[in-house]
Amino acid sequence: MGKPFKQELLLLEKTYSWANQVNIDEFKNYIESTLNDSLISIGSGGSLSASYFVSNLHQSKGRLSKAMTPLELMNSVPIINNSSVLFLSASGKNTDILTALKIVTNEEPKSLIGLTLAKNTLLKKASQNTANLIYELPNPMGKDGFLATNSLVAFFTILNRAYGNSNHGDISISELFLNDLATFINKVDATFTFQVLYSGYGHPVAIDIESKFSEAALGNILYSDYRNYGHGRHHWLDKRGEKTCIIALITPDNRELALKTLKLLPSSVSVLKIESDFSNHFASIDLLVKSFYLVNSIGNIQQIDPGRPGVPEFGRKLYHLQYISTLKKADIDVKVKVAIQRKLGTRSFYSLSLNERDEWELAYNAYKNNLESKKYGGVIFDYDGTLCSDCERLTGINTTVSEALNELLSKDIIIGIATGRGKSVRVDLQKKIKKAYHKNIIIGYYNGAEIGTLDNAEIPKKNDESESKILQSINKLISQKFGKNLKIELRAKQLTIEFSKESYAIKNQIQEYIDSNNFKGIACVQSSHSIDIVLKPDVSKLNVVKECMVVLQKKSVKYQDILCIGDKGRFPGNDYELLSHPYSLSVDETSSDKISCWSFVSPSIKQVSATLAYLNTFVIYKNYFTITL
Numbered sequence: 240m241g242k243p244f245k246q247e248l249l250l251l252e253k254t255y256s257w258a259n260q261v262n263i264d265e266f267k268n269y270i271e272s273t274l275n276d277s278l279i280s281i282g283s284g285g286s287l288s289a290s291y292f293v294s295n296l297h298q299s300k301g302r303l304s305k306a307m308t309p310l311e312l313m314n315s316v317p318i319i320n321n322s323s324v325l326f327l328s329a330s331g332k333n334t335d336i337l338t339a340l341k342i343v344t345n346e347e348p349k350s351l352i353g354l355t356l357a358k359n360t361l362l363k364k365a366s367q368n369t370a371n372l373i374y375e376l377p378n379p380m381g382k383d384g385f386l387a388t389n390s391l392v393a394f395f396t397i398l399n400r401a402y403g404n405s406n407h408g409d410i411s412i413s414e415l416f417l418n419d420l421a422t423f424i425n426k427v428d429a430t431f432t433f434q435v436l437y438s439g440y441g442h443p444v445a446i447d448i449e450s451k452f453s454e455a456a457l458g459n460i461l462y463s464d465y466r467n468y469g470h471g472r473h474h475w476l477d478k479r480g481e482k483t484c485i486i487a488l489i490t491p492d493n494r495e496l497a498l499k500t501l502k503l504l505p506s507s508v509s510v511l512k513i514e515s516d517f518s519n520h521f522a523s524i525d526l527l528v529k530s531f532y533l534v535n536s537i538g539n540i541q542q543i544d545p546g547r548p549g550v551p552e553f554g555r556k557l558y559h560l561q562y563i564s565t566l567k568k569a570d571i572d573v574k575v576k577v578a579i580q581r582k583l584g585t586r587s588f589y590s591l592s593l594n595e596r597d598e599w600e601l602a603y604n605a606y607k608n609n610l611e612s613k614k615y616g617g618v619i620f621d622y623d624g625t626l627c628s629d630c631e632r633l634t635g636i637n638t639t640v641s642e643a644l645n646e647l648l649s650k651d652i653i654i655g656i657a658t659g660r661g662k663s664v665r666v667d668l669q670k671k672i673k674k675a676y677h678k679n680i681i682i683g684y685y686n687g688a689e690i691g692t693l694d695n696a697e698i699p700k701k702n703d704e705s706e707s708k709i710l711q712s713i714n715k716l717i718s719q720k721f722g723k724n725l726k727i728e729l730r731a732k733q734l735t736i737e738f739s740k741e742s743y744a745i746k747n748q749i750q751e752y753i754d755s756n757n758f759k760g761i762a763c764v765q766s767s768h769s770i771d772i773v774l775k776p777d778v779s780k781l782n783v784v785k786e787c788m789v790v791l792q793k794k795s796v797k798y799q800d801i802l803c804i805g806d807k808g809r810f811p812g813n814d815y816e817l818l819s820h821p822y823s824l825s826v827d828e829t830s831s832d833k834i835s836c837w838s839f840v841s842p843s844i845k846q847v848s849a850t851l852a853y854l855n856t857f858v859i860y861k862n863y864f865t866i867t868l
Contacts, residue, residue: 244535244546247388250380251528254389255410257379258396266374268740269352270401273297273323276349278304281312282327283335284454285387288447289327289394292523295443296402299520306446309339313566317589319346320580326353329383329390331360331373338563340365344843345573347580351843354397356390357382369843384546386451388531395443395524408521410528416513417532423484423511424536432483434476435462436500440515440522441488448486448530455545457537465493465500476508484509486533490522491515571596575603577842581829584809602833607868610822614798614863617787618647619655620850621780621805621814622664623766625826626656628847635667640847643854648676651862653796655787656682657780657805657817659735659764659771661699668693681790683783686764686773686813688732690786700731709760710734713753713772720752721745734772746770750811764813771813780805780817798863804853806846808836826850839868 282290290306297304353373677694691698805814826849
């Protein structure tokens with residue numbers, strides 16, 4: 240099994256070069272989206288070392304991060320929902336990572352991202368139809384041998400780039416280090432225990448040395464940071480010093496501490512210093528590659544090839560052990576728990592008392608039963624994030640969505656669209672919806688400021704700013720205070736401020752500025768990419784509800800209840816008012832109100848996928864539909 244470890248070492252520089260050049264723009268964007276969250280990084284075996292590297296990277300950006308094995312994650316379930324999660328798996332197919340994916344998906348973390356170094360992985364297949372994002376970057380050097388080597392160099396290099404750092408060094412090994420290593424190897428034998436000392440950038444490398452020594456049966460490993468070593472761990476050296484040596488991982492940040500520590504140890508103890516001259520996260524990559532040469536040398540002493548040490552039959556069975564059925568069953572249905580957690584926001588479901596859980600479960604069942612008992616003559620959708628995903632913003636709704644809308648319309652069911660956008664929505668829907676049905680689609684443009692049917696090309700009106708004096712004033716103040724590089728669109732009753740990736744950081748500043756100035760007669764609502772400042776009480780997405788009810792009455796439709804569906808139901812989201820309607824469903828953020836704005840879709844299903852999940856539960860009749868959640 241595997242391939243010679245020496246052969247792996249020969250490929251390291253090619254792997255490093257590839258990992259420095261491969262396009263990671265999308266993966267980097269999603270890493271950046273987690274920087275305001277605590278992060279759990281998950282890995283098994285060798286990938287756990289990369290998870291520790293991620294934790295160092297993430298914490299350097301000012302947020303807590305913890306590396307875990309899949310089983311540790313399963314024993315930390317209560318913290319998942321309020322964290323982002325990153326999975327690292329070279330092959331994306333081992334039992335542990337797939338089991339952990341199921342657990343995490345059911346807990347609906349803030350975001351779940353995965354990175355593999357292979358194509359068409361089981362991890363990616365298992366994440367389909369959810370909001371989980373698994374990135375596959377196949378390593379052209381192929382699979383590792385028994386130990387993670389080229390995959391780890393690839394992971395470390397890609398992750399360092401994803402966190403905005405440069406890999407500006409080379410990973411070639413100097414003759415000086417090889418000579419030091421040879422001198423050290425001459426002083427140890429197959430019976431030695433190795434004590435690894437580290438801090439900072441050396442931590443993930445210490446984890447990896449322990450992993451490789453244990454997995455390939457190369458020797459006993461004890462590891463500690465430099466200061467914790469002074470709290471008793473030195474006693475091993477006192478009692479077993481004749482057969483113990485020190486591996487010291489050293490960077491400029493810890494060099495003085497490391498040298499002072501080593502100076503206090505008995506002079507008879509053999510010490511290998513694995514040093515890096517880099518004072519940044521590249522030091523971890525530098526130390527990692529050097530540690531591989533230590534592994535290779537100890538393999539020679541033990542007469543074990545670390546790349547193919549052999550796997551016993553019981554080891555294969557342990558690796559493939561199926562154990563999800565042994566895990567403790569939840570005392571509440573997963574869908575119910577997730578629906579309640581969505582209502583709680585940042586408060587954890589696990590912090591609720593038993594009485595509070597019972598109250599929420601009663602509210603869940605009451606609202607669900609109420610929705611399912613009604614017959615709806617119309618349905619109103621938000622557009623962006625509900626019918627149209629972020630990646631479809633320029634191309635419009637997809638075929639699956641348009642077919643579902645056309646099916647509703649074919650049964651004379653009224654559809655409303657409540658959007659913060661203007662003409663672009665009309666243009667898109669006119670292409671996707673059959674012309675015969677255009678009169679039965681009511682669009683509320685600019686958050687309900689202007690309302691018309693899809694066949695009305697005169698709405699929204701062009702360049703109508705006749706009523707926008709207060710918005711003109713706010714526009715001027717914001718431009719003066721925050722610069723003129725913002726994309727601002729001024730309409731009669733709405734001022735839209737769109738944010739690019741570069742300007743997104745000032746979104747909260749603008750929101751606070753508007754709120755603190757107490758402008759009269761306006762309200763601010765937010766989408767994922769903009770702030771809309773609207774005139775009150777004229778502008779509201781509930782205007783679309785009123786208009787749809789008027790149409791139903793004119794048509795003498797027997798069933799006049801209306802279902803509202805949107806994504807930004809939590810204040811100050813731009814669907815907050817719409818989803819305060821008594822018959823409303825969210826496809827993403829929910830309010831805390833127990834009698835409106837619930838989300839009943841399966842865990843980790845969001846936005847357009849959630850909308851389609853709801854549409855699949857519609858039972859459609861002539862002039863009305865019911866829903867079974």
